[in-house]
Amino acid sequence: MNNSEIPRKQLGFFPTPVQKLENLTRYFGGLQIYIKRDDQTGLALGGNKTRKLEYLIGDALAQNCDCVITGGAEQSNHCRQTAAAAAMSGLECHLALRGEEPEEYSGNLLLDKLFNAKIHWSQLYRKGENIYTIAEELKASGKNPYIIPYGGSNKIGALGYVEAINEITKQLSEQKIKIDHTVFASSSGGTHAGMIAGKVLYNFSSGLIGVQIDKEEAGDKPFARNIIELANEVSSELELDKTFTQKDVTLRDDFMESDYGVVGYLERNAIKLLAEKEGILLDPVYTGRVFGGLIRMIENKEFSKDETILFWHTGGAPSLFSYSKELT
Numbered sequence: 001m002n003n004s005e006i007p008r009k010q011l012g013f014f015p016t017p018v019q020k021l022e023n024l025t026r027y028f029g030g031l032q033i034y035i036k037r038d039d040q041t042g043l044a045l046g047g048n049k050t051r052k053l054e055y056l057i058g059d060a061l062a063q064n065c066d067c068v069i070t071g072g073a074e075q076s077n078h079c080r081q082t083a084a085a086a087a088m089s090g091l092e093c094h095l096a097l098r099g100e101e102p103e104e105y106s107g108n109l110l111l112d113k114l115f116n117a118k119i120h121w122s123q124l125y126r127k128g129e130n131i132y133t134i135a136e137e138l139k140a141s142g143k144n145p146y147i148i149p150y151g152g153s154n155k156i157g158a159l160g161y162v163e164a165i166n167e168i169t170k171q172l173s174e175q176k177i178k179i180d181h182t183v184f185a186s187s188s189g190g191t192h193a194g195m196i197a198g199k200v201l202y203n204f205s206s207g208l209i210g211v212q213i214d215k216e217e218a219g220d221k222p223f224a225r226n227i228i229e230l231a232n233e234v235s236s237e238l239e240l241d242k243t244f245t246q247k248d249v250t251l252r253d254d255f256m257e258s259d260y261g262v263v264g265y266l267e268r269n270a271i272k273l274l275a276e277k278e279g280i281l282l283d284p285v286y287t288g289r290v291f292g293g294l295i296r297m298i299e300n301k302e303f304s305k306d307e308t309i310l311f312w313h314t315g316g317a318p319s320l321f322s323y324s325k326e327l328t
Contacts, residue, residue, distance in 0.1 A: 193234055
């Protein structure tokens, strides 16, 4: 199936910019560093989930659903963008968020409320474990819900990052830039799987380095296995003549020095450095950890000075406002 034949709802502003980080290039002694600004996708202050949601919301509308449901942590970037996408598309939005209702709303949670999402406080559930139960309750009340998985990471959502690789390939060709390594957050798996499939479909020459964010992400099998399986589902959906294996996944799991959502030195230093040197904001949970990992890789001389690195910024800055104590 051609990617263009799959239902899609326009939600974001594309293509997102590619720019050279001139100050950091000098700071690190000449290693060429670029950034892909998916924090500028436009929807609800931007982020990578916009790409996934274009296909997920498109599928929901094609199935005549009247509401969507997904889940995540209290400060979930995915939930914030889902709520905005639903509002933009005339759909009711239900969010299953970890924890209990706070006295004050801040960061992404405040935006969820502004987008009129119906929040279901879910105690210890952080990955939407109870969204199917909530969906059944919605069906019983006469609704036709569409379930969006944690992180938007299924074969439909991952198509957003297949198309993102098409986009970046064209941009780099136009700007005559050759990228040796692309570094990005690998969390629920959809972004990573879509990139792997897109690399084959669009002959993207860069290596892909996913930085794992969450120790608990893997579940009952290695996280890399989840990515491979999802990439193969995408390959089948697009009728690619390719079966992915372990060798197709580069996953760095050595930067999880703090638990999920906990800001340590790695994240704090990365957020501060990019803000001070380039005026660009990272988020505390995902891109702060990834960029911290990239800094560590550079300091450990894992790249040669004649190589060019692309940092794929997946967004999340609104959550900064709920981490003021950890960052000041």
